[in-house]
Amino acid sequence: MIEVDRLSKRFDGVTAVAELSFSVAAGEVFGLLGPNGAGKTTTLRILSTLLRADSGRASVAGHDVSTQGEAVRRSIGVVNGGMGLYDRLTGREILHYFGRIYDLPKPHIERRIGELDALLGLGDALSKRAGTFSTGMKQKVVIARAVLHDPPVIFFDEVTSGLDVMARRAVLDVVRAYPSEARAVVYSTHVMSEVEELCDRAAVLYRGRLVAEGSIAALIEQGGESNLERSFFRLVERSGLDPKEGPAVRA
C-alpha cells in the first residue's frame, strides 16, 4: 500500500528526513516511532502531499506522491493531534463539507455519518458546534472526518496527545480495527506502549534517519532488551547518532 524509497527532506539546510525507506502492506498497522524531531510528521506530510521531498520516491495506494497528488489525497485519511476542526460548524456540517470535498453524494454522506455515529458514538457532536466539543468529542469527529470516504490508507499522527484515558482507548480501538485486506494504517507516535499494542511492524526514526525496522518482536530482539522502550534507546545508541543532541528539526 505504501512504498517509501530513500526519501529525504531538508529545511533551511537542516536534515529532517534522510534516505528513509520502508513499506507498508495492506492489512498492516505500521508504526513510525521516534521522539519529537525524529522526522515522523515530515514523513507523513510528504506522504500526504503537503510537502515535496528533496529526493527519493514514495507511493501511496499505487499513486506517486510527487506526480499524482490528487489521487494520493483521495486515497488517504489523516488524523493528527492538532484536531483541526471548524469551531463554528457542527459535527454534521464538518462531515458534510469534507464529504462534498471528496465528491461523495449527499445520501452517501448521510449513510456514512450514520455508520460512523454507530461505530464512534458521535452523538451530540453531530448537532453541536465544534467550538463547544470536549477533547474526546473532537477526536471522534476528527476520526470520522478522516475515514468518511473510506480511504485505503490512513495516517494517525500523535493522535492520543492530551486525551483522557477513555478517549485514548476509543482511538486505539479504532486504529486497531481499521486495517483490512484493502486498508493500511500508519501510526506515528513517541509512545512505545501504543506501538507495542497496535502495530504489526514499526520503523524507529531518530534525527531523521531510519534506525531500525521490523516487527515489534524483532525490534525488541534487535535491541536486546526486555521491552520496546529499552530496546529503542539501545538501537539509537548503536546507530551512532548522539541521543543527547536535540531534534534535527521539528515539523
Add this chain to the structure above:
Amino acid sequence: MRPRMIGRVASKDILSTLRDTRAIVSNLLIPLILLPVIMLGLPFLLGGLFMREATTVTPLGALGLEHAPPELIALVEAQAATLESVADPEAAVREDLYPAAISIPEGLTEALAAGEPVTLAVYRKTGNMRSELNAGKLESAVAGYRQQIVSERLERAGIDPEVLEPLRVVARDASTEAERTSGQLSWLIPFFIAIWTLTGGQMAAIDATAGEKERGTLEVLLVAPVRRAEVVVGKFLATVLFGLWAAVMAILGFVLGGFILRRLFLPTLDAAAAEMIGVMGGQLAVTPLMVLLLVVSAVLLSALISAVLIGVAMFARSFKEAQTYVAPLSFLLILPAIGLQFRDLLGVDDALYWIPMLNAMVLMDDVVRGAATGTGVLITWASLSVAIVALLIFAYRNFRRESVLFRT
C-alpha cells in the same frame, strides 16, 4: 479549476463567517447605521450649530463702549449680538470671557465728523469657529456703519454713490448639479466604501487563512483532494462577498440617509440651514447610474483588497499576527481619500486611473461629483482587473510555498 470545489470552499468560509457575531455586527450592520447617522447627523449637527450661533444673541466685549455711536450699537444688535463693557478686550477673548470683542477709541464720533480716519480693533481667537463667527458679526456691523458714513458723505458732497462701483462682478456657478450638491460627500463616499470593504473583508480573509493555519484546519483541507488554486479562489470569493456586503451596506446607508434627508427634513428647513446642509453634501441626489458605477467600482475594489488580504494574511502564523500585517492597509486607503479632498489643487490626469486602488477612489469621487468619464471608467476597471489577477497569482504562490504554509 473546478467551480464546484471553489463553491464548496467558499460556502464553508461564508457559513463560518456568518456565524461569527462580531464580524456581522462590526462589519456589516454598523456601515448601514453609521453612514445615515453621519450623512444626516453631520450636516444637521454642524448646520444647526452654525445657525444657532448666528441667530442667538451673543454678548460681546467692548472697550470704550461709552464712545460707541448709537448707529454702530444698533448694527451690532442687528447681527444678533450685544456689547458689554470690558477693560481689556484681548484678555477677555483669550480667557474665553467673550467669543469676540471690539475696541472703540475715545473721540470716535468727533474724528468721523472731522473726516479723520479711525481704527477699530476686533479681537478674536484664530481657529476657534465660535470666535471667528462672532468676530464676523462685529466686522459686519462695522462695515455697515462705514457704509452708512460713506453714503452720508457722498450725499453731502452731491456725489452719486454709484461712482464708487465703476465695475461689478457677478459670480456664476458653472458646476453641475452633482458637483454643487456633492459637497464633502464626494470624498466621504469612496472613503467609506474603501474602508468598509477592507474591514468587511478582513475578518473573513484572516479567518480563512491565518486563522485556519493557527487552528490546523488548513492542513486538513490541503490533504483532501481539493486543488490549492481552488482553495485560494474559494477563500477569495468568500472574502470578496463580505467586503462587498459591508460596502453595499455602506452604499445602502448612504442612499437611505439621502432619501430621509431629502424627503423628510429638507422641506422643513429654512434656506440658510438648507444651504449649510448642501455644503456638507446633504442634498446630493443619487441616480441609478451613480449607484451602478459605485457598485461595480466597489466590487472591483473589494476584489482587489480581498486578493491583497488573502495573499498577505497567509504569511501570518496566527489570527493576531495577520491583523498586524493587515492594519497598515487602512493607511493605504486613508491617504488617497485625504488626497481626494485636495484633488482640485493636486490636479488629476488620466495617469491616476492606471494606479490600482487609488483609481477606484478617484473614480468613485468622479461618480459622486457627476464628473466620471467613459475613459476614466474603462481604464480604472481594466487596471483593477489586471491587478486582481496578479494578486491572486501571488496568493496562490503563497499557498504553495512550504515555508509559508508551515511557518510556525
